[in-house]
Every structure is written in C-alpha cells, then in structure tokens.
Amino acid sequence: SQQGEEDPQALSIQEGENATMNCSYKTSINNLQWYRQNSGRGLVHLILIRSNEREKHSGRLRVTLDTSKKSSSLLITASRAADTASYFCATGMLGGSYIPTFGRGTSLIVHP
Amino acid sequence: DTGVSQNPRHKITKRGQNVTFRCDPISEHNRLYWYRQTLGQGPEFLTYFQNEAQLEKSRLLSDRFSAERPKGSFSTLEIQRTEQGDSAMYLCASSFRGGLAEQYFGPGTRLTVT
Numbered sequence: 599s600q601q602g603e604e605d606p607q608a609l610s611i612q613e614g615e616n617a618t619m620n621c622s623y624k625t626s627i628n629n630l631q632w633y634r635q636n637s638g639r640g641l642v643h644l645i646l647i648r649s650n651e652r653e654k655h656s657g658r659l660r661v662t663l664d665t666s667k668k669s670s671s672l673l674i675t676a677s678r679a680a681d682t683a684s685y686f687c688a689t690g691m692l693g694g695s696y697i698p699t700f701g702r703g704t705s706l707i708v709h710p
Numbered sequence: 711d712t713g714v715s716q717n718p719r720h721k722i723t724k725r726g727q728n729v730t731f732r733c734d735p736i737s738e739h740n741r742l743y744w745y746r747q748t749l750g751q752g753p754e755f756l757t758y759f760q761n762e763a764q765l766e767k768s769r770l771l772s773d774r775f776s777a778e779r780p781k782g783s784f785s786t787l788e789i790q791r792t793e794q795g796d797s798a799m800y801l802c803a804s805s806f807r808g809g810l811a812e813q814y815f816g817p818g819t820r821l822t823v824t
Contacts, residue, residue: 602752631812640714640801640815641753686752697743697766698813700752 602630602687602701610707617674619704621687622667630663631688631698632672641686644672679710712736714816716802722822723792730788731819735804742785743813744777745801746770753801759785792823 605620621630629648633641647654647663647670654661660673674681684705688698715734723729735742740761745753756775757767761782774792779785789796799820803813 633815638799638820640817641803641813643812643814646812688752697755697758699755700745702750702752 604704621670716816733802739804743803747799
C-alpha cells in the first residue's frame with residue numbers, strides 16, 4: 599500500500615488560477631517532499647518540508663504540513679500551461695532508512 | 711549534462727527474454743534507487759544502494775530481478791525471464807547521503823514485454 603495519497607486525482611484549471619492539491623499519509627514522518635512529473639518523463643523535486651516545519655515557499659509554490667492531521671497541501675499560484683503535469687508527494691517515515699514512499703499523484707491540466 | 715542518465719530509454723522484448731537496464735547517477739551521489747512506475751501510479755520502490763552495498767529490497771522485487779552497483783558508480787537492473795506484467799517505466803534516482811536529501815531522477819527506461 600502507498601503511504602501518501604494525493605487528492606484530487608485530477609484537476610483542471612485555467613491559466614492564472616491557483617491550483618491546490620493535498621496529500622494524506624498514515625504513519626509518522628520525518629519529512630515530506632513534493633515532485634512533479636511531466637508526461638512520460640522522470641520526476642523533478644519541487645520542495646521538501648520537515649516534520650517540524652508548518653509552511654514553506656519556493657517561487658509560486660507554497661507547501662503546508664499539518665502533522666496532527668497527517669496531511670500536506672501544495673499550492674501553485676498564478677498557474678501556467680507549463681505547470682501541466684502530475685504532482686506526487688513522497689513521505690520519509692520516522693525512524694526508517696528513508697525510502698521515499700510515493701502516492702498515486704494528482705494530474706493537473708492548466709488550460710491556456 | 712551532469713544529471714542522472716538511463717539507458718536504454720525504451721526497450722521492447724518478448725516474454726521470456728532477459729533485459730538489462732543501466733543507470734548512471736550524479737557522480738558525487740552515494741545513494742542510488744530503482745523504482746518501477748505503471749500508468750496512473752506513483753513510483754514504487756524496488757531497491758537502493760549506498761555506495762556499492764545493496765541495503766534494501768522491496769518485496770515487489772521477485773527472484774527474477776537483480777541489481778548491482780559495482781564500485782559504487784553506475785548501476786544495472788536485470789530482469790530475467792520477462793513477463794508481460796513487467797511492462798512499466800523503470801526509474802533510477804540518486805541522492806547525496808539519503809536522509810533528508812532530495813532525489814534526482816533519471817528519464818526512465820520504458821519496458822514493453824510482448
């Protein structure tokens with residue numbers, strides 16, 4: 599079973615709108631990472647947030663982490679057509695040897 | 711380009727044949743991971759190396775799968791007696807020291823077993 603689960607599975611928006619996707623996980627973690635995958639290609643690391651952090655920003659990306667609810671959200675502001683991709687969260691479990699466990703991803707389509 | 715590279719990018723093989731994939735990580739990275747990804751799913755962990763030592767293998771990795779990382783540099787993933795269910799994208803990633811380090815992924819090798 600996969601540790602992280604993204605929600606929604608698919609999201610379709612217009613260019614310029616904000617996109618929010620969520621990740622829920624089951625066990626305690628020491629960090630959570632978000633990755634982007636363009637169609638048929640490898641994953642690109644976007645941002646890492648540690649378990650003692652609540653919010654992190656990187657350019658148009660904003661990630662929040664709520665360890666009490668075991669959830670994280672990724673907000674992409676002012677979306678562009680180039681943001682069209684699948685987005686995955688990956689969790690590193692507390693006390694583990696750090697093997698990131700990926701969810702099924704959110705497929706984002708940004709219409710120009 | 712000093713990113714992670716994988717070869718071949720595409721492989722079509724007949725059921726029962728053996729295939730081998732290669733991954734060249736970023737040179738200073740000591741951790742190397744193999745994942746398998748099928749359509750609509752996230753990457754599933756297969757195995758990882760720290761330097762030349764294979765430290766963990768997933769239960770998904772049947773006896774037909776073997777991976778090596780001689781001298782702690784490039785890695786190979788071999789699948790023997792391929793089955794149609796082995797059709798997937800095989801991704802390699804590397805990182806520096808693991809732990810909280812981000813992973814850098816290669817473009818993947820797409821395997822089709824006919």
